[in-house]
Amino acid sequence: MAFTRRNFVRAGFFSIPAISILKSCTEKSPPRAAKPVVVSTWDSGLAVNKVAWEIMTKGGKAIDAVEKGANSIEDTINCCVGLGGNPDRDGIVTLDACIMDEKANVGSVAFLSRIKNPTSVARKIMETTPHVMLVGDGAYKFAVENGFVAESGELSESARKEYDKWLEKSEYKPVINIEARQSGKDTNPPSRLSDGSFNHDTMGIVALDSHGDLSGSCTTSGMGFKMHGRVGDSPIIGGGLYVDNEVGGATSSGQGEEVIRICGTHLVVELMRQGNSPENACRLAVERLVKINPEKAKTFQVGFLALSKMGEYGAYSIQPGFSYSVTDASGSGKVFQAASHFKS
Numbered sequence: 001m002a003f004t005r006r007n008f009v010r011a012g013f014f015s016i017p018a019i020s021i022l023k024s025c026t027e028k029s030p031p032r033a034a035k036p037v038v039v040s041t042w043d044s045g046l047a048v049n050k051v052a053w054e055i056m057t058k059g060g061k062a063i064d065a066v067e068k069g070a071n072s073i074e075d076t077i078n079c080c081v082g083l084g085g086n087p088d089r090d091g092i093v094t095l096d097a098c099i100m101d102e103k104a105n106v107g108s109v110a111f112l113s114r115i116k117n118p119t120s121v122a123r124k125i126m127e128t129t130p131h132v133m134l135v136g137d138g139a140y141k142f143a144v145e146n147g148f149v150a151e152s153g154e155l156s157e158s159a160r161k162e163y164d165k166w167l168e169k170s171e172y173k174p175v176i177n178i179e180a181r182q183s184g185k186d187t188n189p190p191s192r193l194s195d196g197s198f199n200h201d202t203m204g205i206v207a208l209d210s211h212g213d214l215s216g217s218c219t220t221s222g223m224g225f226k227m228h229g230r231v232g233d234s235p236i237i238g239g240g241l242y243v244d245n246e247v248g249g250a251t252s253s254g255q256g257e258e259v260i261r262i263c264g265t266h267l268v269v270e271l272m273r274q275g276n277s278p279e280n281a282c283r284l285a286v287e288r289l290v291k292i293n294p295e296k297a298k299t300f301q302v303g304f305l306a307l308s309k310m311g312e313y314g315a316y317s318i319q320p321g322f323s324y325s326v327t328d329a330s331g332s333g334k335v336f337q338a339a340s341h342f343k344s
């Protein structure tokens with residue numbers, strides 16, 4: 001084929017991948033961790049990472065690491081993510097979770113009450129049923145039939161206090177990014193503040209194991225004082241979590257309704273596929289949300305966190321205060337503050 005201008009264009013030199021290559025050449029190199037590496041949302045992810053990393057450093061698989069990491073925080077009753085989390089408006093704690101492995105196998109559970117480890121229920125659905133997602137009573141029945149213990153459903157002491165306080169006004173006003181207000185006081189291992197507050201109720205995890213495979217999980221008690229039956233982004237594949245073993249994985253925290261609007265984590269992974277670094281991909285997804293409604297964007301928090309197949313990681317959020325934890329082959333974990341669209 002003669003190398004004419006027309007052929008040059010037809011061959012795709014100005015197509016998206018070409019643009020992406022140019023873009024990635026001009027970006028400064030993203031931080032890169034040596035595998036095995038695990039990233040997770042918030043400062044409290046550090047304790048979660050430790051559990052996940054110990055599995056992977058013994059040659060274990062990322063899918064086991066992200067499940068057990070999630071379980072470790074779901075089991076922390078004085079916390080915010082599992083059954084110790086804040087209840088909905090009817091005083092019932094309902095959990096959402098999902099999991100995704102390197103072969104794009106997915107499992108998800110939503111609006112599940114009285115079961116401690118929704119991430120493991122999601123994995124069971126993934127591995128033993130023809131379905132992806134079970135919700136509510138059906139999910140509960142499935143869990144019990146599969147040996148998960150039904151808990152009493154009683155609120156933890158701290159959640160009870162928070163709920164009683166909430167009942168005084170019964171207003172649904174998610175606190176923007178309460179973690180930012182705590183500035184650096186996020187606890188590790190996670191627990192409520194001395195005043196009982198904790199609006200930070202989601203743990204998203206993405207791991208790259210020593211075999212080079214990626215998996216992820218996302219688990220939450222959802223937004224405190226939500227409507228009964230409300231499901232957020234966390235159990236939605238492409239919402240709270242997405243993994244593509246050729247490209248990378250992403251997870252999110254914040255106002256789930258907004259993440260769902262743009263299929264947030266799927267978008268982040270697709271942006272990485274086009275050549276963007278993890279942080280840039282997260283930033284572009286955030287900018288898309290802001291563009292939809294710049295005024296409304298001032299009123300909520302969304303943070304994205306991503307890990308590439310190469311071990312590069314990065315995050316970006318709408319409001320300042322979104323932190324994330326990274327633990328790599330050195331075994332030492334670090335907490336980072338994500339850059340944000342609004343600066344204060």
Ligand code: SD4
Nearest residue numbers: 201202222232253254256
């Ligand atoms: C939700 N995304 O249910 C979750 C809430 C969250 O820190 O991330 N809180 O919408």
